[in-house]
Amino acid sequence: MKKIIILLGLLTAFSSCNDYIEEESLSYVPADETYKTASGFQLLVNSNYATLKNIYGGNPWLFCSGTDMYAEGRTPEPAGLAEYSLLIPSSTNVQELYLSCYQAIQSVNKTIYYSTITEQNANIPALVGEAKYIRANAYFLLVQTYGGVPIVDENITSTILSFDRNTAEEVYDHIIKDLNESLATVGTASYATSGKVNKRAVQDLLAKVYLTRGYETFGSPSDFTEAAKYADLAIAGQALTIPFADLFKATTTSNNDLNAETIFSVQYSQASTSTDPTKLGSSQFYFFGPYLGGSETNGAPLRSYNLCATGYTLSLYEKGDTRWNATFMTEIFEYKRPSDGKVVLYTPYYDTTIPTANLKIRHFYEPKWFTAADKAAYLSTNASRLATGFVYHPWGEYTAEHTLIDNRDCYTIPVKKFDDPSPTTPISAPITTDGITSGVSTRDIILARLSETYLIAAEAYLKAGNPATGLARLNEVRKRAGVANATAAQFNIDYILDERGRELVGEYKRWFDLKRTGTLITRASTYNYKIKANNFDGANGEKKILRPIPQLVLDLNQNKNFPQNPAYN
Template identity: 30%
Template sequence: MKQHIKILIPVALGISVITACNKKLEEYNPSGATIESLFNTPEGFEAGVNGIYSHNRLLYGKEEGYSFMEAGTDIWTNAANNGGKTVNGINSTTPLTTYQGIVSDNNNLNNNLWIPCYQGINECNTALSKEETAKLTPDRQKTLDGEIHFLRAWYYWHLVETFGPIPTPTEPMTTFQTTASRTPVNEVYDLIFADLKTAMSELTEKATDYGRVTLPVVEAFYARLSLTRGNWQEASNYANKVITGYKYSLVGKYADLWDITKEKNSEVVWPLNYASTYTLNGGGANEGHMMFLMDYISLPGMKTDVANDLPGTRWMPTLFLLNLFNENDDARFAGSFKQTWIANNSATLPKWDSLDAVQNPALLPLVGKPKFNVGDTAVFCSKYPIDDFQQKYSTAYRYKTYDINDMYNVSTGVPKDRFHYISLTKFNDPTRASEKETNSARDVFMIRLAEMYMIAGEAQFRMGKLDSAATFINAVRKRAAKTGHEAAMTVQASDITLDFILDERAREFAGEQLRWFDLKRTNTLISRVQLHNPDASSYIQGYSVLRPIPLAQINAVTNKGEFLQNEGY
């Protein structure tokens, strides 16, 4: 395979840490030590490998990571406060949701994807070059070598799927390189699969610390990538091996997956663990608890508190996503979304007034009294229409309501209220120290067992084995069924289509930083955004299946005639 090793990337000199369930993977970085010298001792090598993991914290559980991996799809669109960071007058995350004005100087793509992934890759390459001099024990060297090869493959996958042909350095770099060439996608995947095969040959089921890569993690990722590349039988085989070959099992209740007190559970194949001491996280704390939450704090009877979490108002569900759920049978709707807020602020309780009594004389005895009290429902967002009179004046709906017609234009799907909407609350953190605390120590599930069932089901479908496909998918749907509704949630072989599989993945994995990759690999990104995301439908183009190479990288290379920008940017 032809190697392309010259690329502009900064060499990361600081080594971060990952934390274990009950202990910390210790950082070891003598004052002034470079990354090369750090890998020269057993202690330094261990700390250096720990640091390779840390780059995931700039992607997973981060606003920027959601903008790369969830936004710009069929299931999310911009809420009122999307963005937050503006560069040269251009909001840096909003364009990734709507495809309106995506530019190559998007700093998020550079600082939170391109650079961290290449820093991780360079650290992998450095570690591989130093294994023999670090004087590790043979068993420990073998394990760490497997982890390093996996992590290099992991970071290369994010880059090749996002940007297409990319540079593929396999040797460490100690200085900036100013020429670059782009390796074809097929060759990048050759490198990725070779790394994963090496990792499989060296790792076991056991991990020394929670969050480290193990053999089933590698096999699960191999299954994901085999599906991406159309290797259906391998995708099915490896996914089934993870399902049947280890002690993983689906959590009994879908909602329990998102109970932060139960986050270390039988379904998690590979977590990204965040420390409660936020300075140890390298890339900062988890921000997922804020990103999908509506602005409830400005409403009567409400104030910010720990239990309701801190609203970031970045992304709201498309009407299409809400309509995918039959909440009468499927527990995932209630397990994923919040519709009701309970009053917690006596100072702002609304009171019945004389105008209410004019509209509804039955309210006359209540004039001057609170419409509801602390502990009662204060806000309710409904998937269905509510009669206008009932909403405004009936004692049956004395609290604030937003029905589907308040939130969306139901004929077009365009949001009408981007502040108030049914909110994804999978990632909420009621263990934060205070109501204004933005940081969360919640783990991120980067791979969980349900994905293996869905991969095996899709692979079987692709091979024309619809009965087998239905069996795998029904395992996920059975867990999702409300008690007594299992039959209603069971699908038949004739129900299995690619659209059904993508709909089912949306119901199961909404918000879990998989959606953009799902649509891209199935060649449905353009069609499904045009059908189901009215904010983005008129802006997405054929070339939108790739993101622009960061302008900082284009400007820095000296061989600009060879290192070209992606089409359309």
Template identity: 25%
Template sequence: MQSYRKIFWMVTGLLMAMVSCSDEDFLEENRKDALTTENAFLTKSQFESLLGSMYRKVQNFYNAGDGDTDAWPLGLGTDAMFYPRDDSKIFNDWTQLNSFDGYSSRWYTWQYEIINYANTVIDAAQKEGVKWNSEEERDAIIAEGKFFRAFAYRNLTNIFGGVPILDAPVVAPKVDYTRNTREECWQFAKDDLVYASNHLPITASLPGKVTRAAADHLLAEINIALKDWDGAIAASTRVIDGSDGDYQLMTGRFGSRADEPGKNIYWDLFRMGNQNYDTGNKEAIWVAQMEFNVPGGTVNFGRPTIERMMWCLHWNFQKAGYSGQAQDSTGRGVAFVRPTTHTNYTVWQGAESDLRNTEASIKRKYYFADDVAPYSKGDIIPKSFLTTKEDSLLFIYPNWSKFGTDKHLDGRPDNGYVRDYYVMRLPETYLLRAEAHLGNNRPDLAAEDINVIRNRAQAPLVDPADVDIDYILDERIRELFGEEFRLLTLGRLGKIYDRTKQFGYETAQNSIKEHNNLFPIPQSVIDRNVGAKMEQNPGY
């Protein structure tokens, strides 16, 4: 994605220049050509530049830190994954989650930055003097702004509960915000998404741009949060049945490495270059763009860090004969995040032929790199060889192929896996509709939607009698682990505590409390709001 300048700050900031001049006329103010919010956005291209700042924020969700910081919305510390290096780390030890936590406060700030950008777009697009080619063009820009505003409120409301609703640009200091209710925030997001669904284009003008299908996908989730089951079914159906464009699950091998034997369609979905709709991936609804060797293409570090974050350190397992030198074929995982036992094993009980659980999709077999008596080079490393805690927490655990590759760009294992990130993929739309059908007391229809996904995966089909919300959450792990914002899903359902207590890492199980179903409002937000009381969530 192109590197966009943050025009918003240029527009709303104060530009000052210190000059020296013998003529005191320079002290006279002439604002005829001054850049303001009234004249900065007069053409579509100017609006596109500001919209680009919002897309860049989404890049940050996936590429902001070289560690575990990008993982926490994906479910760090819950039923899905944990930090294996230190039991005292936040989200292993949930008692450390407080109003001073930097992870969630950064998330809070990011969302309000998006909201501020979005409000500027929505407001400026409706002013006189903007050169639009048509009303449809104007409405599509407004719809894009409203989509992002709704997206940000969903990202806030699902984990913090009710937050202040801002429906216009902030142009003067304000320190008396109050929290709206959670339902009011979801309803506000819903209203924006209804507009976006009606006015966004069906086809993206550029890879990574949001479309009508993205709006309906998110609208389905918000309707579920509001228990509008029929509305959720209708929105998700528009994505699934072709009303929003030709979206369908990929069922045959495709893409850049489709001719390689021993792999499968699920593996193909995560090969570099295979993520975008315009290159043939018809289940890609919205994809965050990452580019190799393009300024701003990966936001930080010159590459996404997902392989380092999610893969184990087997290349450095010197006890098993490894040299400690990462190779193109091994990648350079650093084990910042490890899937839980539930994710790696429990959800796969009875999986049989499920393509998502094959060795191609989840590498479970590791081999001795040299002779280590009584084993020989090339022998499978047995579980009995893993005798220390670090052996199985850092060096050897299942590596999900969706997070890395054995053929890196330029052969560089440290920064040669640069793929785009699915923000929304069609299987999740099916699972949202299944959730809505379940809420509507139709487990038979919920099973039908789940089985579309399981049929593609060549997995045993589920019986309607076995479908409940926990089954859907497990299917989300099988299909969407490391893609969905797991914490937001569990937060929306009020199940952060329940699922972590039942399936999380032992330290997290022992430390999480029921009040952790909502995260604390950042203390910095409360302290700055001196004109009114910003209520904190209970328990913090």
């Protein structure tokens, strides 16, 4: 059955498996009766997790565009979100996060409603706690992105045409209430084993929420103290022992997404995308690099040529930092297949059946620390492995901004962390409605992992007035990366943002990091070649920090006293 509701001014259709909220029982039992059974209620809880795929699985513009770390390559990004000067309430992609978060909230509201009338068992409190975590996460994304938004806790079953806007302070209070209630009931099983929200995941999110609220005008110093406390509870004494290269390691048959340091993620599988493998799944692997030539020419995976690493991002690494080679495809290999003589680019890197001697180097991206002697040594050592047409990319000539000079295929460095070499992953797909050619992956999108929790603790302790402990937390991350400890003289918010940059390339954090720390304008205008400081100038002397409330929300809401964010009035 199909149910149409107007939720917060957005026309939202809950229909078909593509929306991940399916109200039609395959046995033709009405949904109300299904959810009153233990098995039916579990399906309803599962649908909450599925809504995360709507939030995170598509284009990552609202998470990464318009920042210091990523900038437009050869392919245009949405101008409003990428450059700010054209950002208006009707801009492309502004409403995507608003819509998907409220879909998640409505799913959770339904779960909580049925939890009191379904068949009761000992698992119900934990399942409700998992749902409240997902609702808290959705509201956290909303309040950071748009400011105050309507708080809706009831299970909506009929058309509602008018909503009021709550303050950001009220939304934060609601988030923390949800998370405290979640913490009291969710389980403790390891995430790698259960794949479900546990106490550690809740503690990690509480740390992030308190840290972010601490920067707000209504925040208080105690928020930073609470953030540090919950970050340490989430860390739980666990050291960073997995080599960085293994955290995202993937082969043609497996990946390491559910490792011991993963705290929470959006999970995918081949089974979950089998009904539409070119559309369902994660798009994370598709961004953060150049176009590589594509399957139609050399079998390389399709890439968007969007969100390319800026010179700032690439300059963050020093000699010996293991994250450099683990994050970027510093050498692109080619291989001539004996079966048909076709030269295949990029993907042979992952094929362990190919003898190393048969791999040729087509592209090499020189790191910042290379000297003339290093270059000569590299070319001499690898002389027999250099492919016909080999390209040596000097330092500074493969950044996002360098595409203004040279934007050929492979002329910016690819991020390889999210590569999915599984032969079942589509490496090409049709042009989508937004004009972007895209593919999808069954790699998980990792939302929380241990090293980031260390960095959250570092920032929280610094802001709480305990920099020594904060520095110790940050240096645990650097220790694993194989680089020298940061010093007390270096330790400040800018250094933390640099360290987060080194550690979290391509993960969906950066816009929120800059917005939280009040550095968005300065850093984006300094390091992103598409952005000037005055791009942020909005109406009424306000800056375009918050994104605008989507125009569709305002148009469909019959409460005309629902205010737009001041910079867009």
